[in-house]
Amino acid sequence: MIDNVNQYMKDKTKLIQDIREFNRFYTRLIGLLDGHLLDSNYSLAEARILYEIYTGRQISASQIVSTLSMDKGYVSRILKKFEKDGLISKENFSTDARVSLLALSEKGLKVFHTLNQASNNQVDTLITPLAITKQKELVMHMQEIMQILNGQQ
Amino acid sequence: MIDNVNQYMKDKTKLIQDIREFNRFYTRLIGLLDGHLLDSNYSLAEARILYEIYTGRQISASQIVSTLSMDKGYVSRILKKFEKDGLISKENFSTDARVSLLALSEKGLKVFHTLNQASNNQVDTLITPLAITKQKELVMHMQEIMQILNGQQ
DNA sequence: AAAAATAGTTGCCATTGTCAACTTATTTTA
DNA sequence: TAAAATAAGTTGACAATGGCAACTATTTTT
Structure with a gap:
């Protein structure tokens, strides 16, 4: 025993x-x-936030704060920079005046796509040496890990 | 085609x-x-370096720089802090006077073990909700990923 | 022996990030 | 429904992180 x-x-x-x-x-x-x-003008944190806005479409700052576990002051400043650079638009959320909903502008979308393409290329470079079957196995293991750790997908 | x-x-x-x-x-x-x-007095970068010294035993600063892909100036400063705190000892490398070999002191070992235990506990907390078979599967998938990406283990 | 390269240190500086206080709006509670 | 508590977001102040380049001291290469 x-x-x-x-x-x-x-x-x-x-x-x-x-x-x-x-x-x-x-x-x-x-x-x-x-x-x-970081060949771009945007930091990792900024790129992550940009990604959240892209996928979230109509996401609030506090949602970003909680999904990325970032400091809200920090996020606030980054969003301010995005606004200054014309990457995002803010819209008042109808039922709660404290909240703004964020969305990428034309320009924001362009910047996002540039960063996104760069990331894709890096991953491409990473897996290109592998046989296609290995690439597929790799992804399969990754998905299994997410499934196990998340309870579900 | x-x-x-x-x-x-x-x-x-x-x-x-x-x-x-x-x-x-x-x-x-x-x-x-x-x-x-980061409840400890040591940052992630410092913890990673401490770990390298622990496992490397008799490792040089430049080895740390290359395995962790960190700036050598940054590493140099962190090592200086470690020395000040009495966590490491430096020994002249016999055949190359530019190199010092680093090792953890008693105290360094103690700090390492504290950090190490904290990390272990976190991972423990992460996997405790999982059935043991799931825990084992998880590790298996991780090892497969390392194997695939490394060519070999 | 001169030139090039490597290990490590240091100064300088910008970026990144944390913390707490604060405002405004909303929700909860008594 | 008024007061208290909570939530969203902003701002100031500041510390930690980290990048870059110049520099010294060695060692290796040519």
């Missing part, structure tokens, strides 16, 4: 180590990918 | 989108894990 508990603990410790190895691996990988994204 | 090429492009575009979705997912996850690590 005690031995079973011990064995369980050892197994779990091993699993935790393995997960952390992956985390380090992927931290490095993402660091490389994101680092070189 | 042309159709085959088109189909191939479409498939690849889809794969790239899927990979980027995972990257965003994992960026958020790692952000959450690392963010809360």
Whole structure:
């Protein structure tokens, strides 16, 4: 009985180590990918926010804050910069005057597509050396991980 | 023929989108894990360097620079802080006077273990809700991803 | 032996990010 | 329904992070 508990603990410790190895691996990988994204005038944080606005269409600042776990002051400033650069438009949310809904302007969409294309190219470069079957396996494993960690997709 | 090429492009575009979705997912996850690590006096960059010294034992600054893709000036400063805090010792490398070999001191080891334990606990919390079989599957998928992206493990 | 390259340090500086206080609007509670 | 609590967003102040280039001291290359 005690031995079973011990064995369980050892197994779990091993699993935790393995997960952390992956985390380090992927931290490095993402660091490389994101680092070189910075040929543009936009930082990683900015690109992430831009992405949220793009997919969210009519998203509020506080939604961005919570999905990206960023400081609201920080997000506020970035949004201000986006406005100054003409990347987004704000619209008053009908039923709550505290809230503005954000959307990309023409120009914002253009900037987004540029960044997006750059990111696509990086991932393309990453997987191009792999056989197509390997590429598909890779994605499959990624989706499984998301499924497991999310409960569902 | 042309159709085959088109189909191939479409498939690849889809794969790239899927990979980027995972990257965003994992960026958020790692952000959450690392963010809360900062109850300590050490930043993520510092923790990563500490980890490299721990596992590398007798590692040089330039090795850290290259494995973590960090600026050498930045690394130099962090190492100086570690020395000031008494976390590391430097030893002259016999055959090259430009190089020092770094190792954790007693105290450095203690700090490392504290940070390490905190990280372990976070991962533990992450996977505890999962059935053990799911935990094992999770790790398996992670290892497959590393294998695929690294060519070999 | 001169030139080029490498390891590491330092100064300078811009960006990034955190925290708390504050305003305005909304929701909850008594 | 008035007061209190909460939420959205802004702003000021400031610290932490990190990039870049110049520099010294070695070592390697030509």
